[in-house]
Amino acid sequence: MEQYDNAVEAVMLAAQTILECGGETYRAEETAIHMGNGFGFDKVEILAFPTGFFITFRLPDDTSQSFTRRIHKRSLYLGDVNDVNSVSRLVSKRKINAGEALERLHNIRQKPQMKPLQVALVFALCCAFFTLMFNGNLTDMLISFLAGFAVRSLMPVYRLFRIPSPLDSLFSGMINAAITVLSIRLIGGNQDAIIAGAMMPLLPGLAFTNAVRDAMQGDLVSGMARIAEATLNILLLGYGVAIILSL
Amino acid sequence: MLSLFGCLVATICFALLLRTPIRVLPAVAFVAVVGYAIYLIMGGTLSAYFVSSLVIAILSEIFARIKKMTSALFVVSGVIPIVPGMLLYRAVVLLAEDNTAKAGQAAIKALLGFGAIALAITIATAVFNNFHPMMLRLKSKKDTLY
Numbered sequence: 001m002e003q004y005d006n007a008v009e010a011v012m013l014a015a016q017t018i019l020e021c022g023g024e025t026y027r028a029e030e031t032a033i034h035m036g037n038g039f040g041f042d043k044v045e046i047l048a049f050p051t052g053f054f055i056t057f058r059l060p061d062d063t064s065q066s067f068t069r070r071i072h073k074r075s076l077y078l079g080d081v082n083d084v085n086s087v088s089r090l091v092s093k094r095k096i097n098a099g100e101a102l103e104r105l106h107n108i109r110q111k112p113q114m115k116p117l118q119v120a121l122v123f124a125l126c127c128a129f130f131t132l133m134f135n136g137n138l139t140d141m142l143i144s145f146l147a148g149f150a151v152r153s154l155m156p157v158y159r160l161f162r163i164p165s166p167l168d169s170l171f172s173g174m175i176n177a178a179i180t181v182l183s184i185r186l187i188g189g190n191q192d193a194i195i196a197g198a199m200m201p202l203l204p205g206l207a208f209t210n211a212v213r214d215a216m217q218g219d220l221v222s223g224m225a226r227i228a229e230a231t232l233n234i235l236l237l238g239y240g241v242a243i244i245l246s247l
Numbered sequence: 248m249l250s251l252f253g254c255l256v257a258t259i260c261f262a263l264l265l266r267t268p269i270r271v272l273p274a275v276a277f278v279a280v281v282g283y284a285i286y287l288i289m290g291g292t293l294s295a296y297f298v299s300s301l302v303i304a305i306l307s308e309i310f311a312r313i314k315k316m317t318s319a320l321f322v323v324s325g326v327i328p329i330v331p332g333m334l335l336y337r338a339v340v341l342l343a344e345d346n347t348a349k350a351g352q353a354a355i356k357a358l359l360g361f362g363a364i365a366l367a368i369t370i371a372t373a374v375f376n377n378f379h380p381m382m383l384r385l386k387s388k389k390d391t392l393y
Binding site: 127234 | 249250251252253254255256257260261263264265266267268283315316317319320322323326327328330332333335336337338339340342343344345361362364365366368369372373
C-alpha cells in the first residue's frame with residue numbers, strides 16, 4: 001500500500017491545485033485520470049465540483065481507496081494551472097515518477113509570489129489603463145489608479161476580519177465609487193471612464209467563460225454553481241457602485 | 248489609437264495578476280489588441296462580441312499549441328478588454344438615478360454580451376480540442392494530449 005502513497009497524494013494535489021486556481025472542473029478530472037493512468041493505477045474515478053472532489057483509486061492488488069478533499073479557497077492563478085498541466089503531461093508520458101511529481105507540485109504551490117503591495121500596484125495600473133481604453137485623460141487615469149490601488153490593497157484586510165469573500169465585490173464597488181465621486185468633486189474628471197475602468201479587472205469574465213465551458217462539457221452541477229457565483233459577484237459589484245452613486 | 252494602447256497595457260497588467268509566465272505576455276497582448284480592434288471596428292453590437300471573442304479564442308488556441316501552454320492563459324487575458332464593463336456600469340448608474348426601465352435594458356445587453364463571449368469561446372475550444380488529436384493520430388499512435 002505504501003508505495004502508492006506518493007502517487008495518490010500527487011494526483012490529489014494536482015486536482016486540488018487546479019480547482020483552487022480557477023481551472024475548469026473537467027480539467028481537474030481529466031488531469032487526475034491521466035496522472036493516475038501514468039502512475040499505473042488500474043482505474044481512477046473522480047467526481048469534481050468547484051468546492052471539492054471525491055476520488056477512487058483501483059490498486060493493482062484489487063483493492064480500492066477513496067478520498068474526499070474539500071476546496072476552501074478559490075482564486076484566479078491560471079499560470080499555476082498551466083504549471084500543473086505540464087507536470088501531469090510529464091507523468092502521463094511516464095517521464096517522472098511519483099516522488100518527483102509530488103515535489104514539483106509542492107514547488108508550484110509554494111513558489112514565491114508577488115508581494116501584496118506589488119499586486120496592488122499592478123492592479124492599479126490595470127485600472128488606470130482600462131480608463132485610458134475608455135477614452136479617459138491623464139487626470140482620469142490618476143484617479144482610477146488611486147481607486148484601483150485602494151480597492152486591491154484593502155482586500156487582505158477583509159480576510160483579517162473574516163468577512164466572507166463574496167462580499168469583496170460589494171466593498172470594492174463601494175470604495176471604487178466613493179473615491180471616484182470624491183475626486184471628481186475636488187479636481188473634476190470623466191466619471192464614466194474612471195468607474196468603468198476600475199470595475200473591469202473585477203468583472204468575472206473568466207468565471208462566466210469557465211461556467212459555460214463546464215456546462216457544455218456536461219458538468220451541469222459545476223456549471224450552474226459557477227454561473228451563480230459569477231452572477232452574485234456582478235450583482236454585488238453593481239450594488240456597491242449604485243449605493244454610493246445614489247447617495 | 249490611444250484606447251488600443253490602453254487596452255495593451257491593461258491586458259498585460261491583468262495577465263500579470265493571473266501569474267501568467269512572462270515569456271508569453273507579448274502573445275497575450277497581441278491576442279487582446281487584435282480582438283479589441285475587431286470589436287471596435289464592428290461597433291459594439293452583439294455580433295461584435297461574438298466575432299471578436301471567436302477570433303480571440305482561435306488565436307489563443309494557435310498560440311497555446313505553439314508555446315505548449317493551456318489556451319485558458321491566452322483566452323482569459325485576451326477577452327478581458329471586451330467584457331461589457333461599460334454597459335454594466337451604465338446599468339448601475341441608471342439604476343442609481345431611478346431609471347429602472349433603461350437600467351434593465353443596459354443590464355440585459357451586458358448579460359447578452361457575457362453570453363456571446365462565453366459561447367464563442369466554448370465553440371472555438373470545442374472545435375479545436377476535438378480536431379487536434381485527430382491530426383496528431385496520423386503522426387503518433389498513443390500520445391496523451393489534452
